[in-house]
Amino acid sequence: MTNRPRRIASTATLVLAASALTALPSSAAESPSVPAPPGAHEVRFSTFNTALERPEQGALAEELATPDSEQARNVAEIIQHVRPDVLLVNEFDYDETGASPRLFQDNYLSIAQNGAEPIEYPYVYSAPVNTGVASGVDLNGDGEAVTEPGTPEYAEDAFGYGIFPGQYGMVVYSRYPIVTDQVRTFQNFLWADMPGALLPTDPGTGEPYYSEEALEVLRLSSKSHWDIPIDTGRGRPVHLLASHPTPPAFDGPEKRNVARNHDEIRFWADYVTPRAGSYIYDDQGEAGGLAPGSPFVIAGDLNADPNDGDGHPEAMTQLLEHRDIVDVRPSSQGGLGAAQRQGGANDEHEGDPRLDSADFADEPGPGNLRVDYVLPSRSLPARGSGVFWPTVDDPLFRLTGDYPFPSSDHRLVWVDVVRP
Template identity: 35%
Template sequence: MALVAGPLRADAPFVPQKAGGVVRLATYHAELTRRGPGLLLGDILKGDPQVEAVAALVAAARPDILLLTGVDHDGAGHALSALAEVIGEAGPRYPHRLALRPNSGLRTGLDMDGDGRTGDARDAQGYGRFPGAGGLALLSRWPLGEETDLSELLWRDVPGAVLPVHPNGEPFPSEEAQAIWRLSSTGHWIVPIRLPGPPERHLTILAYAATPPVFDGPEDANGLRSAAETGLWRSLLDGALDVPPPEPPFAILGRANLAPSRGDGRREAIGALLSDPRLRDPEPLGESGTPVTADFTDPAPGDMRLDYVLPSADLGIRGSGVLWPETEGLELVEAASRGRLVWTDVEL
């Protein structure tokens, strides 16, 4: 892995060492998605430079628990296993992994975006050219417990759901579509992880990736959905779902696709999550002193904070950051993804 050499040393200033007794949590929008099924696995096996750059960044950060977003899913998990092996060549090994079938690319047979056609990427349960495009992958140093998958929850069944409508007030795009429309554009998972003991302890990960709140029309379907995807975690913590809320300690990991202070979208949704007293916002910063996690400068809208690690309020924060160096290592970071890895060190 030639790209690993040089700029990403284990003691690189933007990748601090983790103290003993501390758990490092991270999320990273890796953009490991391709134009068709099976292509990602092929790229991993042939040593694709982008794949190796992603692996090098993960190896440098050395998180104990990592949620990757934007990773193509295959039913047998071959791509994730191959990726974990590449990461392990230069950094931590993740023997415990989870990649459930995402809603992205899951065909509906209906017109879900109101353009009068069916079978397009936007007509899937979540945007995707093929089933499994741009899914989630959870990697852990420690064993995973039995997960709860909320990804099949219908949008209209969520407490307080506000679904899009046509100008005449009729359901958008149709009543038929809303009857099968899932809230999760990719997935929402609840995954307990058994930490090393004694004593035996668990940390529950709430993992997700929401749709961008753009690429729609005046009905604001994506804007409404994106806000609802982030708002689902507060409904869970409130006990408003048919699923018991997680006992602390827990942490929300993933891509909200909402920035708290700028950009399109219903920013009140991420604002409410960041200010929830049951959570802590570590406010991670890159080398430049900003918390942005996505490089959308070309084209606009610019740099934005879209990815989050939000521990429960009972967890002690021992450090946090965004892997976005200004000089050393920048070329590798930019070669990997427009996303930036976000990490937080917590102490139980």
Template identity: 35%
Template sequence: MRIATYAAPLNRTGPGLLLRDILRGDDPQIAANVAIIAQAAPDLLVLTDFDYDLDSIALRAFAALFDPPYPYLFAARPNTGMPTGQDIDRNGRRAEPRDAQGYGLFNGHGGMAILSRLPIDAGGVTDLSGLLWRDLAGADLPMLDGAPFFAPAVLDVQRLSTTGHWIVPVLPPGGQPFAVMAYAASPPAFDGPERRNIRRNRDELRLWEQVLAGDFGPMPEDFVITGNANLDPQAGDGDRAAMAGFLAHPLLQDPLPGQPTADWRDIGLGKLRVSYVLPSRGWRVMDAGVLWPAADGPAVAGAHHLVWVDIAR
């Protein structure tokens, strides 16, 4: 099975605009993203920047662009753009993108979605996206001048997940079920002295550590953790040591050590590794790669690149 993740920029500035662009059939960015996905041909793909709509109309339209179309889809309401009613960033204004549960111009902006050729047990999904940040064991909440940055009313509503943390059961025909554990974390940047995004990015990874420890119920025997951690173990902003430690977790395999997955040289950040497909120890890793476009390929596809891993039992 080929499992992949891709932070393709399938988001737009308002609700319904992604569906509009898919249906028009002439959007160069969507065409480039579809070509990349078709080239990789994953059996299951986690998209980590896909606008959500309640009935998954845009997701179904996108799945239909492939030959054959992806038959199994999953998307849950993300935290991106979800209103909190609070002045999260303490700038004196509410209802701005930074005041949402996760940064977003509208409810569902840049969410997550799964395309699959393997059946998905949507009724068996465990969605940890509603966990309040303060309720994570050992939560590293923002501080400013030695005092909590968040007011009590913010702590009462602020979720940990920027986008979401899903545990999705997958049912291969004739095979043993396994779980896809998907997420897309806050970038550890654009911070003030309270270091809100750096702390949140680290704690979003810490949630998976606690899941692996059994703190949120029994672990599936076989699983894959995948998505956009927005954290490189060797370079860039954020808690690099935390990512390096996670990659060395005894329950995980890292098939692509040191492989960059995004290219931000145009803004001075260089090439960084931020997206991951990490199988559990029970899998045989047959092959793995990052699908970089040709040097003369379309830059319109975005800064992120598709990451894939072939696994077997």
């Protein structure tokens, strides 16, 4: 999820929780959660909401400046075990200096964590996001446009919920070159410019929830949408389509976040459908969607489960049932065990818990959900997939655990595809 209080411990609690589990064996060779390497002509794409956002601007960079963050070490070890070739990280505060992504590489990914092999990503992409960027208008309907960062009221009037600019940001790490001069970002695309957008209305009056003034500036992306071409060395680049839509919760009867989540997901469905994305424009003013026939992978914490939770019932079907997208259905036994062990809302779920990728509060709460996705285009045959969610008897259970989590409330999701 994102943007609001959730089941994750303080840094101090994380240190204690991880320390209490270190008596367990840690050998990756004994863990069924560690996947075999991808084949010689395959690329491993992955998404991971790492929950590395922090409550103050600059706090993440300060924490990553030393190798002492227990949470960051656990996150890095998970990445080292799965070894993605291309990794989208959600909930990683944006740093305009680029310090945070570099520090995470140098002080965590490049250092062996509990005997796991270090991993190097020579190519990194990061860019501004809408979270914590002041809109200058009243978006939460309280009659005031708050423009001073640092409070929940400010966060609710920002383009995306955040108490400072860049909170809950994104970063991409890649072992393959990023074709930087062909990257497209859609941070500034206006929600009202989407034909047939699900703009919310006041159910009591039937009037638009947002004022005309708000709709003139309100952006669709709560963070951003990125089209990042990855040169896998076989001629045509693979377009990583990265985003992190707002959670369909924390709103009122108008369900503005449910609607926005649906349309943030719809953006990619239109973008990859010939002619359907003709209305789209990027931050450089270039119009149109993805060139027909281009291979792509849609990735991110999309904050929507196709069967359970509070999202729009058709939010994920826009992608999962798309003719040009393949749902490989990455799974784990750990997700099944967690749902059975935790009970609560999980007992009423319709979806297969082996597909879950996030461990949310069970009572009260939505329970565990499938919200993190790696969805390749039909032109990219998939050869393997999984969710890194160890079972309780797995030596690497110490990296994910139960609440309070030693790493994140989300799990890393990966898919191996054949290079085009």
